[in-house]
Amino acid sequence: MVSRRNFLATATAMLAMPAMAAANQGLKLAFIPQENPEKLLGDIKVITKWLTDQMGVPVTGFVTFDHAAAVEALRNGDADISFMGALPFVLAEDQIGAVPLLSEVYRGQPSYSGRVFVRRDSGIETLADLEGRDIAFSDPVSESGYIYPLDLFVRAGLFTGTGDADSFFGQKFFAGGYQQAMQAMANGLVDAAGASQYADLYLTPDQQAEVKVLAESEQIPSHAVIARPDLDAGLQAKFVDTMLRLNEAENRYLLAYLFGPDGYVPADPTVYDGVRETARRYGFLK
């Protein structure tokens, strides 16, 4: 059970008291920081003001520490809607019946992959070559930054699950983000990085030329915007319609305040079957 102390102290000023917000029939959005949570607070102000103006209902936002806190907020009604990766979404769906509303689009696709990257000069040619060597992943609850790259090793028959991974690799790190994992690999601190398809763009252009993709996973549904199951259907629909207007030329600048996707499409719940199945195989879902 994650308690309210998991909300950042600096975010409390922006926290709408749940009872008051319910009375106003407003929307409460939970944001999970990918970088500096204090900067995210500034971004939230911009986007919630725009949503409030467009929807005609008060929209407030707050920063949570992590996915766990966001899901907990959805469960207890502190949040109506949250931005979330596909893996934590299927867990939230399983546990509290969360529903997907929108999917982010990157480079024309509402999906992406996980990759294993190595340095070109490392002499590493196959996943098997990484036995006994060090690898950095992003985060233990990350689809493209952990589970899907790890699954590549399992599918190659190199080990069977997350527990065995520790004995296959020399050392396995969770670096705290795609960028940190990629920098650790590019700087020679580890031999490989497991991260998102686009994670090499976190490197300098010179570093990008020095790394290569060793293996790539199947496509993963991109990050989603999800809602608690009992959120009013009319409000859900209005939110989705409004968010889709971010795809229009005059509103596109606002996407930079929302983790920077190229746009949004309505979510298709069926695309998460692969994630549900993967989550089951790795014991995330019973």
Place this chain on the structure above:
Amino acid sequence: MKNLIASTFLGLLPVMAGATAIEEAPWAPRAAAYRLTLFMGNLSPVPWDKIEQSWMSPPLGSDLQIEAISRVSEAEAQAIGRALDSEDRQALFEASTAAIASGILRHLDAAKAALGQPKAASEVSQAAALFRAFEDGIKAADAQAARDLGRAWLVLNSSLGSAGVLGNGAQNVDADRFAEAHSVVADYIRANYLPSEFAERKTLTPIPETVVRSGTPVTLPATLPPGSNIADQRQLPRLVLQFEEAGEDEANLPLVAFGDMLFDSPEIFGGPARELGIACSTCHNRSDVNRDFFIPGLSSHPGGMDVDGSFFNPMFNDRVDDHLDTPSMRGIRFTAPYGRDGREPSLRRFIRNVIVTEFAGKEPTPFQLDALEAYVKQFDFLPNPKIDRAGRLTDLASDAAKRGEVLFNTEFAGLGDKACASCHTPNRQFRDGLTYDIGSAEPPFPGGTPTAFETPTLRNVNFTAPYMHDGSLPTLASVVDWFNDTKQLGLDEAQRADLSAYVEAVGDGEEPYQVFDGRDSVFRLSWEELTTFASTLDTLLPMQDAENIALLVDTVAPDLAADASVMVNQTSKPEIYEFSNILRAVGDASANGNWGEANRQWELFKVMQAEIDERMF
């Protein structure tokens, strides 16, 4: 296109694949203030007011609008304040270094105390954001320490544990591993950034104290401070080349193509400009102005800088903080003399001045000057159907502009019985090639005369804000107001609006910015330019001109590889790296005098170019 990519940056914006992976990630406020302090503390003379501003106001390049001084302890703030008050460089270095170091230690202690709670990750992240202020110094000075510390940060993050999601995917805290890594970082910080006494610093750098004291020479890569922007302007100006508009291909004009390459080449500069990848085109973006260009301490506002300061070429330092607005180079063959003060009568001499005196480059060869001159002379103005060939307004101009045209041609007593048009002569591209003291600059001493500036053209002036030699006026309307006030023109509000409308009509241009769409991507433009530059090898290889081949290869090969990071078609990235390596092989063979091999590699390059061209976007 070198500056599409700012390859010198330590970190990139942590956003997903998108348009902004070429920009530097913002800094934590204290780290930003510290890096600004180091950079500006090394300028001569030191701009103390700007350093003070970096601590007392939200610093440039910071991710938060928060004063750095508010995030240090009271004792640290007092030490920084005392150093600033006494303008004591060494004391400021010591106080600010200690503030960053202590901040790292405090955040790590807080993380340790919060282990098992999500707050611990946030504290480690804040410690790492401060550590970034020292990181390049450690990397340059002590590779082993950089590696040990890098691994320690990985362990710190990995041992924090994770609550997972609703109990799934949870990871246990590893307090022992955390403590071990904590010690590695804290011990290093204490020994190197919180010593009992700092050695005297000639140059302010984040090089660790133990290395400074050992006397081991360290080559620290050139860096720019937080808030710098040397990447191409977001709205890339449209380039109008005379031969191209007339239907000719640059690949058929080897001298022009080589000049185009030199215009984009940092290799012709020296010192930090070359190291940072700054080229002519960095400021004169696509013949126009890079209105986003900004370097704290050197620029008073975007779109220019002090070109004779101590940073780029100390030999040329005039010790005066005098920001110059970057002029557009459109139509430059018709706008002599050159320099804001019109000090150089010929373009050739001015180009040499930029390379050698402003940016510390080697003396260019006559061929290189010929090439640069041949290229820049092709820069034309943007077409403007609102004026005819004699500079008169056409029917496409507004009524307000036409009323303004009359005012523009009216003589005023305050202008010495001259009209605006007397100097901005419409049938001479709205300039007259002369210099005047119009009172826009203060003399540096009583009776001093370096206050005269050349009449700038008004063609395409809509796209070159801000205005005046020092960029002190933000809009054309403010320029009209300035003349009205200082020259007592006596124009009422409506007349000033008409005059502004006229200048805006004259200053307009068709399709001012490059449009990118789908396959017509930023990378496609870069690809076409870089392969055109390479085409001059058809001329240089038969001449066995190893020097200029080396210059070309050192410019084009790294640019090809670096620009791959902005490809829309990311799947073809590895092909670009291979393609770039073939060009490198041409350069290597040429440098060794192996002309047969150089020619063979050049043929391979052309074959591969044809093969992959369709995928290059």
